[in-house]
Amino acid sequence: MVGKDAVRQAEMPDDSSESSGRNLQCSVAGASHTTATREPCCPESPGLMDAVVERENVRAAYNAVMRNKGAPGVDDMTVELLMPHLWQHWSRIKEELLKGDYQPQAVRCVEIPKPGGKGMRMLGIPTVVDRLIQQAVHQVLCPIFDGIFSNSSFGFRPGRSAHQAVLQARRFVADGRRWVVDLDLEKFFDRVNHDILMSRIARKVGDKQVLRLIRRYLQAGMMIGGLETVRTEGTPQGSPLSPLLSNIVLDDLDKELERRGHSFCRYADDSNVYVRSREAGERVMASVTRFLEGKLKLRVNQAKSAVDRPWKRKFLGYSMTWHMNPKLKVSPENVIRFREKICKQARKGRGKNLGRWIKETLTPVIRGWGNYFRLAGVRQVFEKLDSWLRRRMRVIIWRQLKRRFARAKALMKHGLDEARAWKSAWNGRGPWWNSGASHMNEAFPKRYFDDLGLVSLLDLVRKFQCQS
Numbered sequence: 001m002v003g004k005d006a007v008r009q010a011e012m013p014d015d016s017s018e019s020s021g022r023n024l025q026c027s028v029a030g031a032s033h034t035t036a037t038r039e040p041c042c043p044e045s046p047g048l049m050d051a052v053v054e055r056e057n058v059r060a061a062y063n064a065v066m067r068n069k070g071a072p073g074v075d076d077m078t079v080e081l082l083m084p085h086l087w088q089h090w091s092r093i094k095e096e097l098l099k100g101d102y103q104p105q106a107v108r109c110v111e112i113p114k115p116g117g118k119g120m121r122m123l124g125i126p127t128v129v130d131r132l133i134q135q136a137v138h139q140v141l142c143p144i145f146d147g148i149f150s151n152s153s154f155g156f157r158p159g160r161s162a163h164q165a166v167l168q169a170r171r172f173v174a175d176g177r178r179w180v181v182d183l184d185l186e187k188f189f190d191r192v193n194h195d196i197l198m199s200r201i202a203r204k205v206g207d208k209q210v211l212r213l214i215r216r217y218l219q220a221g222m223m224i225g226g227l228e229t230v231r232t233e234g235t236p237q238g239s240p241l242s243p244l245l246s247n248i249v250l251d252d253l254d255k256e257l258e259r260r261g262h263s264f265c266r267y268a269d270d271s272n273v274y275v276r277s278r279e280a281g282e283r284v285m286a287s288v289t290r291f292l293e294g295k296l297k298l299r300v301n302q303a304k305s306a307v308d309r310p311w312k313r314k315f316l317g318y319s320m321t322w323h324m325n326p327k328l329k330v331s332p333e334n335v336i337r338f339r340e341k342i343c344k345q346a347r348k349g350r351g352k353n354l355g356r357w358i359k360e361t362l363t364p365v366i367r368g369w370g371n372y373f374r375l376a377g378v379r380q381v382f383e384k385l386d387s388w389l390r391r392r393m394r395v396i397i398w399r400q401l402k403r404r405f406a407r408a409k410a411l412m413k414h415g416l417d418e419a420r421a422w423k424s425a426w427n428g429r430g431p432w433w434n435s436g437a438s439h440m441n442e443a444f445p446k447r448y449f450d451d452l453g454l455v456s457l458l459d460l461v462r463k464f465q466c467q468s
Contacts, residue, residue: 048207051140052133053094061135062086064240065128073127074108074223082128093129100209104130106221106228107236122190124222124236134217134240137210142244144204149247150254155268156243162316163375165265166328169272169318172263173310173326177274179281182313183288184304188269189242190234192249193297194218197235200248217241243268249296256291265315272315281307317373327377335381338369339388346392350399355452358393363455370460382457389457390449394435397444414443 051057065079072078077085086093096102107124114121126134146157154165173180185191198215205211218235221228235242246268257264257273262284264273273288275281285307292298306313311322314331321327345365349357366389376382401407404425411421416439424439434440450456 048140048205049098049209049213052136052210053097057139058132058136061132061139064135065132068131070128070131070238071110071125072108073125073130074106075127077128079128082132085129093133097133097213098209100212102133102213102216104133104217104220106223107239109222109224109236121237123238126217126220126236126239130217130220131240133213137213138240138244141201141205141210145244145248145251148204149251150258150266152258152264153247153251153254153266155266155270156247162267162372165267166316166318166375169265169274169310169315170320170326170328172265172274173320174324175263177263177276178309179275179278179307180310180313180315181273181275181281181284181288182306182308182315183271183273183285183292184301185269185271185292186299186301188298189237189246191298192235192245193233196296197245197249200252201245214241214245249298252296253288253292257288267316270316272313274310278307318376321378329376329378330373330381334373335385338385341365342389342392346396350396354393354396354400358449359453363453366455366457367460370455370457371464374461374464376461379458379461382461386456386458389454390444390446391432391435393449393452393454394440394444395431398431398434398440411439411443414448416443 062082065082069079093102105127107126110123110125111120112123142158149157152168154160154162154168194215197218198211201214202211217239219231222231222236235245250266250269250271253271254264254266262273262275264271266272273281273284275284285305289300292300309322311320311326313319314333317331317334318328319331320329342362342365345361349361370382397410398407401410408418408421408425411424412418416424420439424434424437427434429437
């Protein structure tokens with residue numbers, strides 16, 4: 001590990017020479033994985049771009065890009081090729097940024113299915129160099145804006161999380177606000193008005209070079225099917241700057257809700273306002289819709305927005321019970337989505353060693369899902385999912401034992417008597433039926449899958465709740 005003194009001495013390259021390339025390599029190798037922080041810059045300060053290209057800030061941005069990896073942009077440059085590219089070109093890029101001459105490349109657009117198969121979502125993938133620069137800008141702007149954001153805004157902010165938003169929502173309901181105004185913004189990232197966004201940024205940023213660079217990123221072309229199209233609105237999902245820009249735009253909504261004295265939670269473009277009656281909720285829905293569409297030029301999706309009981313809606317994947325002191329629970333849609341993902345993974349693991357496949361492929365999926373939903377106080381869903389997961393594993397075992405002779409031998413090996421093993425192997429039923437039958441449950445009980453490393457969702461939740 002390179003010491004702190006060596007890290008401070010490491011320089012970004014000042015020219016394209018071999019020595020400057022070595023300096024860049026050393027600086028990145030010794031960098032901390034913590035994003036650089038600094039005192040908020042004065043809006044009148046003209047030297048904000050100097051802070052963007054400052055070596056510690058760029059080094060932290062490089063580390064963030066490497067951690068996040070991601071697909072290449074329109075130039076097909078991967079993150080592994082970023083360092084050699086910077087060896088040769090960083091001095092030119094830095095000079096262009098300081099002079100205001102830098103021109104971002106177009107954004108490569110890809111479509112991914114929305115959760116639940118409800119249409120497609122457009123993602124914009126900037127080039128690796130542009131991701132580096134956007135990350136560097138983000139690290140400088142974040143301390144400037146984060147201090148003015150609302151305490152009820154939780155998305156994409158340091159020290160804040162979706163869990164905090166969900167817990168605050170539950171507290172509002174427990175306090176008697178048992179109606180929710182669930183606002184859904186239609187294609188929010190595609191509809192952000194550039195002029196409105198830039199005017200909000202200019203309130204805190206006076207450096208014209210930074211403002212010009214952000215405007216160019218907003219207007220960078222979209223590469224779709226080999227053709228570049230001009231973008232006049234929106235900020236592409238997938239760029240490092242977009243989360244911060246979304247918070248800057250919607251901070252006006254937060255301030256308006258605070259001015260009116262409402263209790264609300266916002267995570268990115270998901271906003272829930274909690275009120276005490278349906279009538280109050282209808283008034284809030286109408287007035288907030290007018291505010292969003294009139295002042296921010298954003299459209300509310302009337303089909304997905306509603307005034308309803310909190311236990312009939314979901315927020316960040318969670319729902320809650322109807323009790324006066326409600327418990328959090330996993331929304332049914334997310335349970336279905338989890339099962340579909342496991343089934344998809346299971347189809348890929350049919351011909352592989354079961355133990356190795358569970359540890360390398362299945363465990364990260366289960367652990368990640370369980371850790372996110374560990375706040376749920378309703379445990380039955382985890383018990384049912386644990387049972388269902390083991391049944392899916394028994395399906396794989398039954399299918400891997402393709403011949404009846406092999407199935408009978410495996411059942412006898414795991415404790416069944418010979419007569420019952422042969423009868424079970426010749427029953428003529430399908431894999432799903434056999435996976436739930438008593439012979440497979442006895443031969444491959446829970447402890448068998450525990451030994452293989454299959455994570456129990458119920459155990460994850462219990463462990464967290466015992467520690468908290």
